[in-house]
Amino acid sequence: MKKVTILLVLLFTCFALQAQKIFATKTGQIKFNASSPLEKIEAVNNQVDSKMVDKTGQIVFSVLIKSFRFENQLMEDHFNENYLETSKIPKADFKGFISNITTVDFSKEGRYQIELNGTLTIHGVSQKVSTTGTLTIVGSKPTITGIFKIKIKDYGITGLYIGDKIASEAEINVKCEYQ
Amino acid sequence: MRIPMINLYKKQSGYLLLIIILITSLQLVSFVAKAQTVDLFKMQDEQDKKDKKEKTDITTSIFKTTRLVNGQTIENTGSGILDVKISHRFGTVNTGPYNFFGLDQGTMRIGLDYGITNRLEVGIGRSNYNKEFDGFFKYRILRQSTGKVEMPISISFAPTAIWRSLKDQPETYPIHTSDHFYFSNQLLLARKFNDYISIQLVPTMVHYNITPTTAIHNDFYSMGLGLRERLSKRLNFTAEYYYQLNKYPGYNNSLSLGLDIETGGHVFQLFFTNSTGINESSFITQTEGQWDKGYIRFGFNISRVFTLVKHNQSTTW
Numbered sequence A: 001m002k003k004v005t006i007l008l009v010l011l012f013t014c015f016a017l018q019a020q021k022i023f024a025t026k027t028g029q030i031k032f033n034a035s036s037p038l039e040k041i042e043a044v045n046n047q048v049d050s051k052m053v054d055k056t057g058q059i060v061f062s063v064l065i066k067s068f069r070f071e072n073q074l075m076e077d078h079f080n081e082n083y084l085e086t087s088k089i090p091k092a093d094f095k096g097f098i099s100n101i102t103t104v105d106f107s108k109e110g111r112y113q114i115e116l117n118g119t120l121t122i123h124g125v126s127q128k129v130s131t132t133g134t135l136t137i138v139g140s141k142p143t144i145t146g147i148f149k150i151k152i153k154d155y156g157i158t159g160l161y162i163g164d165k166i167a168s169e170a171e172i173n174v175k176c177e178y179q
Numbered sequence B: 001m002r003i004p005m006i007n008l009y010k011k012q013s014g015y016l017l018l019i020i021i022l023i024t025s026l027q028l029v030s031f032v033a034k035a036q037t038v039d040l041f042k043m044q045d046e047q048d049k050k051d052k053k054e055k056t057d058i059t060t061s062i063f064k065t066t067r068l069v070n071g072q073t074i075e076n077t078g079s080g081i082l083d084v085k086i087s088h089r090f091g092t093v094n095t096g097p098y099n100f101f102g103l104d105q106g107t108m109r110i111g112l113d114y115g116i117t118n119r120l121e122v123g124i125g126r127s128n129y130n131k132e133f134d135g136f137f138k139y140r141i142l143r144q145s146t147g148k149v150e151m152p153i154s155i156s157f158a159p160t161a162i163w164r165s166l167k168d169q170p171e172t173y174p175i176h177t178s179d180h181f182y183f184s185n186q187l188l189l190a191r192k193f194n195d196y197i198s199i200q201l202v203p204t205m206v207h208y209n210i211t212p213t214t215a216i217h218n219d220f221y222s223m224g225l226g227l228r229e230r231l232s233k234r235l236n237f238t239a240e241y242y243y244q245l246n247k248y249p250g251y252n253n254s255l256s257l258g259l260d261i262e263t264g265g266h267v268f269q270l271f272f273t274n275s276t277g278i279n280e281s282s283f284i285t286q287t288e289g290q291w292d293k294g295y296i297r298f299g300f301n302i303s304r305v306f307t308l309v310k311h312n313q314s315t316t317w
Helices: A001-016 A073-083 B002-035 B040-054 B097-102 B280-285
Strands: A022-033 A042-053 A058-064 A093-098 A110-122 A125-138 A140-150 A171-176 B057-058 B081-092 B106-115 B118-127 B134-140 B145-147 B154-164 B183-194 B197-208 B219-232 B235-245 B254-263 B266-273 B297-307
Touching: A022 B183, A042 A140, A042 A171, A058 B040, A093 A125, A093 B040, A110 A140, B040 B145, B081 B097, B097 B297, B154 B280, B183 B280, B183 B297, B197 B280, B219 B280, B235 B280
Parallel strands: none
Antiparallel strands: A022 A042, A022 A171, A042 A058, A058 A093, A093 A110, A110 A125, A125 A140, A140 A171, B057 B145, B081 B106, B081 B297, B106 B118, B118 B134, B134 B154, B154 B183, B183 B197, B197 B219, B219 B235, B235 B254, B254 B266, B266 B297
16 A cells, blocks of 8 residues: 555656646737826837746746837837837847746636746846736636836937936836737 | 465565556656756747748838938838828028028928828828929838848839919910829839938839920939938938939929938928929929029928827737
8 A cells, every 4th residue: 555655656746747838929918118298108019929837937038129019100110220229139038937936826727926037138238137927827828917117228228318208217018828 | 365365465566566666767757858848048049040030020211201302212101190291492592691591482382191001101282382282192012121031122102193273374275174284103112221321213204294395295204312321310311313314494303412300209301402392293303493503492391290090009908
């Protein structure tokens, strides 16, 4: 009987080790808002590429800057050409870990507060970022949402209007539904 | 009875041992697999390299706005966006201080451009030069791109119809409504060489429904040349020249030199030009001024955009 127990325990640990799952999406959303009282500056990107590993909590977000859509075409052109310089630096990404991933039970529906730590690279400049977010599990599919702020000047983005017509801090809103 | 039972038990435990060994070895295998576990950071770096080749990146901002000085550029107004354009040309500079170097006089055009799709733009306008109304559309045929689809140039087609509403002088021949129409067809070929230089070629045909004498052909062919050179992030130098293959007698080729100044949501253009009129038939084929005699005008274009139709904005969350 003892041996059977050992066997069962071994069997379970074996499964636990094998079941490392990658959740991914290519249609995540990132919205940013750098509006000032003078001008509304908002854009949405609906083509965010993100992957997450459930056991290690490793997480990656990658966006093509040109896929940010503004209401004003001219503003979009200026954003790409003068501020983010997308012809030279087409992408931005976040590489990091969900540090409290062990508290998340992927097999159960629910909401979990998560802590994200990692490196955010925008305009070719990398900065350490730590923020909180929400991980929701509905029908075994996880969804991550989060809001955080960045200082535009921290990423080497320059321009006369930053801090005037453009807010000096941009609010970034993330929503990714994984498959 | 007892002995076989023990035997059976021994046999069973033997099986169990075997299974345990098997599972342990399996675990070892999975442990090795865990040691080689997925690294998303590496995966992402490889994905980025792949994307560079597999995604098409359309070149944007070849020119800063939809007009270079007088003529069209390859750029279109974005879909759902209304662009109100006010263009003004003062009098000629060589009229001297009495005329405040031309600033006492003015020719102007008010226009509305609207983007139906990202490829199709339509526009209407009214100029006080000959009291002309004009309407046009501009369609993108090809777009310059890099990546999966490598397209070296952008091509657009822009036809314009112009109606002169100025009342006629008494003539010996009867004048019909159709005689007040001009048409132009332009093919725009443009390339952005780098962030600093863009060039466009504009083969143009202007058609007059009527000309004063039969000796003058109704069709005028010309080649436009446009240049944009970036001076700083917000300042661009522009040049526009139309070389006419056959000219309307007494008129010159149009040459304009200017600056595009970007200010947040709009572009402000300041320039010198030898043309008076602002639509295609008047500035390409009816340019009176000559640069070498100071017969040029100072002018500006103001453009202000309004978003009429919002799109791709899912702001529900």
